[in-house]
Amino acid sequence: MEVSYSEFEVLLEERKKLESIIRIIERVHSLKSLKDVYSAIIDSAAELENVDMVMIYLVDEERKEAVLEAWKNVPEDYLRRASRIPYPRGVTWKVINSGEVLNIPDAQKDPDIGPAGRDLGHHGLLGIPVFLDGKVIGVIWFLSYKEREFSEDEVRFLSILGTQVAIAISKTKMIEDLREYARMLESTREQLIQAEKMASLGRLTSGIAHEINNPLTPVLGYCELLLSRGDLDEERRRKYIEFIYGCAQRIDRIVKGLLSYSRGSKLLEVEPVDVNSVVERVLGFREYQLNLADIEVIRDLGSGLPLVMANPTQLEQAFLNIVLNAEHALGLKDEGRRLVVRTGVRDGGVVEVSFSDNGPGMSKEVVDKVFEPFFTTKSGGEGNGLGLFIVYEVIRRHGGRVRVESEEGRGATFVVELPCVEGGVSTGKGNKEGEIKEKVKQRGRVLVVEDEELIGDMIREVLEGEGYFVFVAQNGRVALKRLEEEVFDLIICDVKMPCMDGNKLYREVKDRYGVSEDRFIFITGDIESLSSEISRDRVLKKPFTVEELRSKVNSSFYRLIKK
Structure with missing residues (x-):
């Protein structure tokens, strides 16, 4: 079968159009961005022999305007004058309102053409409506300077481009809706997790007052005895003080346990942690309830465990x-x-913590679902199934794993695995941060900024006993005035204070004297109140022991001397 030259040219043109459509469809389905799809459509249309200019207008329903979103070969003057076309002017809104193709042989002679379009000179104009869900959402304009109507084949091909624009916009809208839905789900999940934490805190509240009052009662009693009885011998006085100190440590553990529930669910700053210390704090926090429920707690805590981050x-x-x-x-x-x-510790640098109970155990079906959000075997009102899901999320965010081993009638064991810190080993009594082996021989001048008089006096007593010169300022303003008169090697500063808090004082001292954070120690019970510009290793957390205070100050001076 022989094909004439003219027929061959037609076939080549059809093939070219088909290849353009395939390229556009590929862009639409890959959909990196709407801009990418617009570019493909405009470039494909501009390759046609009779198309000299392309414009894509989309409707802004809120402003009632047709907005020029993409274009090719459009003069700057037109862009300046007609990038936004208000309703219901011109041929653009004529296509939008009618939903019909508009094929104009000479736009100069059309009464509905606007001034900007008329200034483009004599040209043929084809308007293709863009439909989405049965509604016109825009127009694609194709302009030819040949002053003629576009052929049926051209209209058919260019209409396909309009369909592809609609598909691309539809997909984009769907993706945006899905992303918004995902954001909403994530927000709801976070709220539910926090609600579960607060619900758990509510269930604990009945025991909290008892736990705090128990150690507080002997503190008050022994303090009264120490104050009222001057005939106590040294051994008995020391015994009473040791009792008071032990009770204060117990209250400290309770408060820290409550603080852990007041935090949000995101992962905060990490640090080397002794797992045994964490276990002891948790068991101490639940000591009263466990005793009340007649639950025997057996501790089998390995010694010399690696630390975990x-x-x-x-x-x-x-x-x-x-x-x-x-x-x-x-x-x-x-x-x-x-x-x-x-x-204990397993090969491969993993610290393992297991909690085994001799309760009724779980079926395989329950074990498979136990870490799923909202799954619970408790009766209505006792929980919403997020407690163990929180466990899973926290351990996962720490780079660890958690699993459960259980059979019906044979109890359950929850096993937590955490990666350890290379070279870090716990003492078995809890990790003493900032401990320094080399004794600091050079004693310096310390400015203590603390609005609580008892705390300020206690710090001064401890540090003067170590040989430091100490001046106590009751607030940030007094401290700044003192710094104008004297030079201090180290500033120990409370974060929450009246007049001027610790964050503002640090910025003032830094700006005035060029002092780095190495010369500051910040004391606070709420690390969230500390400015983000300050390193967390400069913090001494309240309540702190005398040994922790000494260690922090001595190690700070040692670092300054080394520098």
Whole structure:
């Protein structure tokens, strides 16, 4: 079969159009951006012999305007005058309102053409409506300087381009809706997790008052005895003070446990953490409830464990949720309730913590779902199934794993695995941060800025006993005035104070004297109140022990001397 030259040219043109359509469809389905799709459509149309200019207008429903979103070969003057066409002017709105193709042989002679379009000179004009869900959302204009109507084949081909624009916009809208839905789900999930944490805190509240009042009662009693009885011998006085100190440490553990529940769910700053210390704090926090429920707690804590990089409050939260789960399970057992907590280290640098109860256990179906959000075996009102999901999320964010081993009638064991810090080893009594082995021989001048008189006096007593010169200022303004008169090597500063807080004082001293944060120690019970520009390793957390204070100050001076 022979093909004439003219027929061959037609076939080549059709093939060219088909290839253009394929390219556009590929762009639409890859959909990197709407701009990318517009570019493909405009470039394909501009390749046609009779198309000299392309414009894509889309409707802005809020402003009632047709907005020029993409174009090719359009003069600057037109862009300046007609990039936004208000309703209901010109041929653009004529196409939008009618939803019909508009094929104009000479735009100069059309009465509906606007001034900017008329100044383009004599030209043929084809308007293709863009439909989405049965509604016209825009127009694609194709301009030819040949002053003629576009042929049926051209209209058919260019209409396909309009359809592809609609598909691209539809896909973009769908993707944006899905992203918004995903953001909404994530926000709802975070709110539910926080609600579960606060619900757990509510369930703990009944025991909290008892826990704090128990150690507080002997503190008050022994203090009264020390104040009222001058005939006490030294041994008995020391014994009373040791009792008071032990009770204060117990209250400290309770407060820290409560703080771990007041934080949000995001992962905060991590630091080297002794897992045994975290376990002890959690068990101490639940000591009263565990005793009340007649649950025997057996500790089998490994010594010399490697440290793990973790956020201690979040790790406490995860362990606490596992203990609460065990308490609930053991509540279904009549007698002989037992919880065994073990810590150890496995090959490969992994610290393992297990919580084993001898409760009723779980079926395989329950085990498979136990970490899923909203899954619960508790009766209505007792929980919403987020406690163990929180455990899973916290451990996952720390780069660890958590699993459960259980059979019906044979109890349950929750195993947490956490990667350890290379070279870091705990003492078995909790990691003493900032401890320094080399004794600091050079004593310096310390400015203490603390509005609580008792705390300021205590710091002065301790540091003067170490040989430092100490001046105590009651607020930031007094401290700045003192700094105008004297030079200090180290500033120990409370964060929350009247007149001028610690964050503002640091910025003032830094701006005036060029002092770095190495010369500051910030004391606070709420690390969230510290400015983000200040390193967390410059913090001494309230409440702190005398040894922690000495260690922090001595190590700070040692670092300054080395510099």
